[in-house]
Amino acid sequence: MSVTTLSSRVLAQRQPSWLVRLFDYKPFLIVICLAPAIGLLAVFLTYPLGLGIWLAFTDTTIGQKGIFVGLDNFQYLLSDPLWWNAVFYSVVYTGIATFGKFALGFWLALLLNNHFPFKSLLRAIILLPWIVPTVLSALAFWWIYDPQFSIISYLLVDVLHWRTTNVDFLGSPWPARFSLIAANIWRGIPFVAISLLAGLQTISPSLYEAAMLDGASAWQRFRYITFPMMMPILAIVMTFSIIFTFTDFQLVYAITRGGPGNSTHLLATLAFQRGIAGGELGEGAAIAVSMIPFLVFATLFSYFGLARRKWQQGEAND
Amino acid sequence: MTDAVAQASAKAAPETMAWDSGLRRLMMIYLPLGCFVLILLFPFYWMAITSFKPNAELMNYREHNPFWISSPTLAHVKHLLFDTAYPRWLWTTMMVAIGATTLSLIASTLAAYAIERLRFRGSPYVGLGIYLAYLVPPSILFIPLATVVVQFGLFDSPLALILVYPTFLVPFCTWLLIGYFKSIPYELEECALVDGATRLQILRRITLPLAVPGLISAGIFSFTLSWNEFIYALAFIQSGANKTVPVAILTELVTGDVYQWGALMAGSLLGSLPVAIFYSLFVDYYVSSLTGAVKE
Numbered sequence: 001m002s003v004t005t006l007s008s009r010v011l012a013q014r015q016p017s018w019l020v021r022l023f024d025y026k027p028f029l030i031v032i033c034l035a036p037a038i039g040l041l042a043v044f045l046t047y048p049l050g051l052g053i054w055l056a057f058t059d060t061t062i063g064q065k066g067i068f069v070g071l072d073n074f075q076y077l078l079s080d081p082l083w084w085n086a087v088f089y090s091v092v093y094t095g096i097a098t099f100g101k102f103a104l105g106f107w108l109a110l111l112l113n114n115h116f117p118f119k120s121l122l123r124a125i126i127l128l129p130w131i132v133p134t135v136l137s138a139l140a141f142w143w144i145y146d147p148q149f150s151i152i153s154y155l156l157v158d159v160l161h162w163r164t165t166n167v168d169f170l171g172s173p174w175p176a177r178f179s180l181i182a183a184n185i186w187r188g189i190p191f192v193a194i195s196l197l198a199g200l201q202t203i204s205p206s207l208y209e210a211a212m213l214d215g216a217s218a219w220q221r222f223r224y225i226t227f228p229m230m231m232p233i234l235a236i237v238m239t240f241s242i243i244f245t246f247t248d249f250q251l252v253y254a255i256t257r258g259g260p261g262n263s264t265h266l267l268a269t270l271a272f273q274r275g276i277a278g279g280e281l282g283e284g285a286a287i288a289v290s291m292i293p294f295l296v297f298a299t300l301f302s303y304f305g306l307a308r309r310k311w312q313q314g315e316a317n318d
Numbered sequence: 319m320t321d322a323v324a325q326a327s328a329k330a331a332p333e334t335m336a337w338d339s340g341l342r343r344l345m346m347i348y349l350p351l352g353c354f355v356l357i358l359l360f361p362f363y364w365m366a367i368t369s370f371k372p373n374a375e376l377m378n379y380r381e382h383n384p385f386w387i388s389s390p391t392l393a394h395v396k397h398l399l400f401d402t403a404y405p406r407w408l409w410t411t412m413m414v415a416i417g418a419t420t421l422s423l424i425a426s427t428l429a430a431y432a433i434e435r436l437r438f439r440g441s442p443y444v445g446l447g448i449y450l451a452y453l454v455p456p457s458i459l460f461i462p463l464a465t466v467v468v469q470f471g472l473f474d475s476p477l478a479l480i481l482v483y484p485t486f487l488v489p490f491c492t493w494l495l496i497g498y499f500k501s502i503p504y505e506l507e508e509c510a511l512v513d514g515a516t517r518l519q520i521l522r523r524i525t526l527p528l529a530v531p532g533l534i535s536a537g538i539f540s541f542t543l544s545w546n547e548f549i550y551a552l553a554f555i556q557s558g559a560n561k562t563v564p565v566a567i568l569t570e571l572v573t574g575d576v577y578q579w580g581a582l583m584a585g586s587l588l589g590s591l592p593v594a595i596f597y598s599l600f601v602d603y604y605v606s607s608l609t610g611a612v613k614e
Contacts, residue, residue: 023518026436033432034444036425037488041451044463045485049454052462060465104354111351122355124601129358131597133546135564136586140361143368143579151364154379189358240453247455250548254568268457268549275461276553288458299453 055285062279073286082262083287086270090294093181093266094246100185101241102234105192110226112193113200123194130190138254141183145169145255173263176256180264183251192237199233200226235306242298247291267291362590368583369394376579394580395588402571403559404585411562412592414476414551415544418483422540423533426488430495431521435507445496452489459485460553467554474556482554483544490543491536498532499525535603542593563589 022028056073060066077083112123129137144151146169153166169179207225216224249268252258258265258273265273267287275284368376370390375382382388398404432438433445463482464473472478502525510520526533551562558570567585571578597604 020516024516029517030432030436030438033428037429040484044482045451048459048462048466055462108354111347114347131593132590133564135548136589137361139582139586140365247457249457285461288461
């Protein structure tokens with residue numbers, strides 16, 4: 001503190017401009033520095049978030065100001081089979097896709113943690129699915145899932161002769177649901193793998209050396225060293241992944257738009273269909289708001305569920 | 319796991335050497351890695367190959383090997399560039415991404431500097447608040463944001479996207495930059511303060527130059543994230559000419575019952591290229607800041 005006042009006094013003597021002095025006044029500088037970020041977030045995030053919750057309790061439509069209708073929107077949703085289906089599929093989608101991403105991503109991270117030539121090049125290549133805009137890779141999947149000209153069908157029918165007919169990937173509910181989940185897993189693996197690889201590299205090799213001396217098998221080393229040491233990072237990456245998978249929009253909108261027969265609607269795509277395309281802003285907002293409890297639950301579950309274990313293991317390791 | 323472990327295993331138990339023998343390594347590491355790479359890259363290969371296939375080959379797997387192009391054609395790319403508004407969409411997307419990135423970088427650099435360097439009571443809470451903003455997903459915000467955008471008279475204007483994208487860019491960049499500012503020794507700034515530099519001079523001459531790697535990472539992340547954004551662009555932009563590439567391809571190119579797969583894939587490929595080129599130029603920053611952000 002004394003350094004600050006000293007320097008500003010020296011400075012005030014040399015450059016008595018009031019502007020300079022104003023910018024050396026710390027509280028002013030703090031406000032100036034935080035203003036753009038806080039301002040943008042307040043106007044385009046906090047305010048809309050509040051507005052969205054308010055809209056959920058109104059019957060607003062596009063072009064018409066709504067009035068407060070209490071819980072009507074939510075009551076309607078509870079009696080709406082499409083909403084229930086969207087909840088069901090959002091949970092299934094998040095559950096299976098997260099499991100798949102983490103199982104495969106963890107495996108890939110363990111593989112990448114070995115030594116082999118062109119390692120950094122391989123790491124760069126592997127991130128591609130995550131870099132390329134989701135909608136654009138989703139279109140590639142749409143084409144791969146084409147009912148007539150699917151390359152997977154071609155492989156299964158004409159090359160391997162495992163099937164006699166083409167697979168109808170997107171034509172009926174369950175195949176369509178799993179096709180979307182597969183595309184989501186494909187897109188999520190790189191991020192999980194690279195993040196977990198970073199975690200793997202922070203584990204001290206001496207732990208493995210000690211375990212080896214004690215005669216631990218490869219599985220035991222994974223189970224009692226790698227896995228517990230990875231818990232903190234797993235908790236963070238999984239929390240992120242769950243939030244963004246549950247609220248996913250692009251993949252479903254690009255590949256099935258909720259079809260066939262509304263079977264693959266996620267809550268986000270249903271909210272878009274009702275709120276923007278259908279013009280029922282209030283109802284769309286209610287669907288969007290209905291995601292919040294699931295998100296809070298999933299966050300608490302993944303973060304604290306995993307972080308708590310981290311504490312237990314951490315204590316034991318020290 | 320690592321070299322040290324491999325050496326340790328060799329020392330500790332000679333019979334584990336057999337485990338690391340060539341065949342084992344091939345089966346346990348290279349084969350699964352190869353499968354991962356194949357599956358992760360196949361959609362891009364398929365996208366690329368479809369872009370240059372003539373329609374006759376696209377729809378005929380019996381006479382043509384689907385995995386290769388017998389007579390490559392630029393017809394799809396030509397159609398895209400000259401018969402559609404694709405160049406315009408690319409331009410709009412580029413402008414939006416550059417605008418949003420610039421705005422976010424300015425806002426988040428200042429915020430990160432204030433939080434990490436000007437340390438005041440409550441700065442950890444401001445940091446936490448900005449970080450939590452990242453966890454608010456766009457799918458919850460797009461409906462009220464659409465009404466906000468209409469209120470501001472920005473509906474159907476790319477400017478709306480430039481102003482809205484910072485909501486997910488600023489938290490991310492601030493978080494990343496706080497880490498970078500943290501790594502710059504505090505003593506450097508103190509010395510400058512003692513020498514009579516103003517805080518703005520310090521920021522411009524000392525802190526910012528040292529944080530350049532962080533600024534580059536934040537910039538490329540922002541650029542790719544803006545380029546990829548879909549739901550806001552879909553909800554706020556109405557007219558065909560003002561659309562961004564991801565939205566335009568899906569809403570303007572997908573027409574009728576017979577999809578123009580060649581043109582669609584060419585559009586996807588072209589739309590992915592700027593991000594892929596950008597990425598390949600800065601790939602080391604990308605990977606290291608991604609891993610660094612997780613380690614934080």
